[in-house]
Amino acid sequence: MGRWRKKPQMVLCAALGRGHMIPMMGLARSLASTGEISVTVVFQNAGARNSIQEATFFSGLDVELAVLDAANLCEDPPWLTGGSVSARMHKDRSRRSPKAAAGSMDPESALRELLADLLASPSPPVCLVADFSLPWTAAPARDLDLARYVLYTDPANFMAVAYFCKKLVEMAILPAKDPREKKIAVPGVPDLSQHDISQYIWDSRDQYHPRVELWHRKTVESDGVLLNTFYELESSAVDALREEILPGTSLFTVGPLIVTGFSGSESDSRCAVYGAEKNACMEWLDSKPESSVLYVSFGSWEVLVDDQITELAQALESSGCFFLWVVRLAPGSSIGSLLPQGFESRVIAPGRGLIVTTWAPQQEILKHQATGGFVTHCGWNSVLECVCLAGVPMVCWPLISDQPTTCRFVVDGLRIGVEIHEDASGFVDRGEIENAVKMVMVEGAEMRRIAGEYKRLAAIAASEEGSSSISLREFMDKALKGRSYVPCNSGNST
Numbered sequence: 001m002g003r004w005r006k007k008p009q010m011v012l013c014a015a016l017g018r019g020h021m022i023p024m025m026g027l028a029r030s031l032a033s034t035g036e037i038s039v040t041v042v043f044q045n046a047g048a049r050n051s052i053q054e055a056t057f058f059s060g061l062d063v064e065l066a067v068l069d070a071a072n073l074c075e076d077p078p079w080l081t082g083g084s085v086s087a088r089m090h091k092d093r094s095r096r097s098p099k100a101a102a103g104s105m106d107p108e109s110a111l112r113e114l115l116a117d118l119l120a121s122p123s124p125p126v127c128l129v130a131d132f133s134l135p136w137t138a139a140p141a142r143d144l145d146l147a148r149y150v151l152y153t154d155p156a157n158f159m160a161v162a163y164f165c166k167k168l169v170e171m172a173i174l175p176a177k178d179p180r181e182k183k184i185a186v187p188g189v190p191d192l193s194q195h196d197i198s199q200y201i202w203d204s205r206d207q208y209h210p211r212v213e214l215w216h217r218k219t220v221e222s223d224g225v226l227l228n229t230f231y232e233l234e235s236s237a238v239d240a241l242r243e244e245i246l247p248g249t250s251l252f253t254v255g256p257l258i259v260t261g262f263s264g265s266e267s268d269s270r271c272a273v274y275g276a277e278k279n280a281c282m283e284w285l286d287s288k289p290e291s292s293v294l295y296v297s298f299g300s301w302e303v304l305v306d307d308q309i310t311e312l313a314q315a316l317e318s319s320g321c322f323f324l325w326v327v328r329l330a331p332g333s334s335i336g337s338l339l340p341q342g343f344e345s346r347v348i349a350p351g352r353g354l355i356v357t358t359w360a361p362q363q364e365i366l367k368h369q370a371t372g373g374f375v376t377h378c379g380w381n382s383v384l385e386c387v388c389l390a391g392v393p394m395v396c397w398p399l400i401s402d403q404p405t406t407c408r409f410v411v412d413g414l415r416i417g418v419e420i421h422e423d424a425s426g427f428v429d430r431g432e433i434e435n436a437v438k439m440v441m442v443e444g445a446e447m448r449r450i451a452g453e454y455k456r457l458a459a460i461a462a463s464e465e466g467s468s469s470i471s472l473r474e475f476m477d478k479a480l481k482g483r484s485y486v487p488c489n490s491g492n493s494t
């Protein structure tokens with residue numbers, strides 16, 4: 001830090017959690033790759049910062065990394081600590097529980113100090129871009145008269161629902177008489193049931209509602225919102241947000257923000273074997289015919305309960321297709337004891353299935369020609385990666401937060417997915433899984449065709465003249481406008 005940088009600088013503030021950090025790194029790369037912006041990425045703790053492989057992500061780019069010296073930053077997101085979480089899911093508290101941070105300041109003060117330092121430097125930043133789950137970034141930016149933009153890491157479909165919910169409650173549409181009936185209309189979004197909308201979003205009595213409501217309030221109070229999507233994918237929701245739901249807000253569709261080569265959390269010591277695991281996955285995929293493999297993964301932190309893992313193993317075996325399955329285990333569980341008897345010799349040894357129990361190279365797997373379908377929890381990064389890198393249909397098994405709404409969008413909006421239904425206790429039986437897998441892998445030709453079309457549109461959106469590049473340019477123009485940036489003559493450090 002302290003180097004006199006030649007280009008206008010933007011400061012990006014990343015949230016913890018892979019699902020949030022990955023798109024922020026993608027944004028840093030997109031901005032720096034224009035050659036016109038220098039980027040400083042601020043992490044909330046040293047662990048998060050150390051998990052970034054600068055050499056892989058930012059090689060040759062003007063990107064610097066900084067860490068806040070702050071205490072009490074590792075808040076669990078609300079859905080991991082209870083609330084509207086599926087009963088059939090472990091809350092993996094061991095990896096995500098609040099850590100006693102070493103720093104001495106509250107996050108707001110730590111950020112204020114860092115920004116003040118940067119603003120006093122010869123190349124002061126032109127704006128801050130913060131993850132939408134960091135509302136405390138608003139006050140320091142306001143106090144220092146620095147423009148603040150927000151990166152919204154969930155889909156535009158979910159954003160539309162989140163901001164329209166208040167109206168649904170006022171109109172007594174929520175709570176619904178029949179929570180499963182799909183007749184809730186939100187502009188730009190396929191018809192929803194109450195079941196498709198996480199409770200903490202609309203129910204003010206939910207203990208996590210105030211926190212998430214604050215995230216959303218601080219998001220629209222910003223100077224503009226960057227969405228990790230591309231216009232052609234979510235045009236209805238984006239149009240509805242612009243014209244009807246949030247007409248006064250500047251929205252920029254700058255996605256897909258995808259970075260490859262991310263590892264698991266720093267504390268996950270097995271990250272060290274990432275390289276080896278990657279090769280194992282790729283070699284295994286190389287041996288399989290085109291579009292024959294089902295990829296199964298539930299993102300970076302969700303963990304299925306043990307008996308659900310066993311049920312899924314049985315379903316994968318009887319589906320008859322090749323599968324590559326990333327299994328995240330609850331503390332104290334071991335994969336060997338959860339697999340049905342004889343599974344290893346019948347399924348793993350002959351090469352029918354590959355199980356990864358650490359961190360898989362998801363983007364590489366999705367890009368591989370052998371991958372033909374994806375069982376996903378509908379985390380937005382996973383859905384985007386599936387659309388943009390693979391162009392294959394999905395088995396949608398949503399668990400929490402934005403995922404049920406995203407599932408509705410993938411199934412009814414994009415028509416490239418089959419929904420998994422759980423029973424009243426939240427359990428999904430093997431017949432349900434097998435059936436959905438068959439619809440995707442055997443009968444999914446039309447979904448495959450449509451998914452391929454979105455993949456093509458994603459490539460166009462990301463190209464030089466594509467909608468996402470234009471939107472990124474519009475954001476940069478807005479952020480740079482009015483800020484008197486005087487490029488320095490010397491590239492030397494101060």
Ligand code: UDX
Nearest residue numbers: 018019020022154299300301359360362379380381382
């Ligand atoms: C969370 C929320 O759950 C999600 O709904 C929200 O939209 C973003 O934040 P997460 O649950 O981790 O994210 O899911 P997802 O959004 O799919 O992000 C997971 C990321 O980790 C993806 O980029 C995926 O490629 C990567 N990943 C995950 C791996 O590379 N390897 C793994 O083994 C697991």
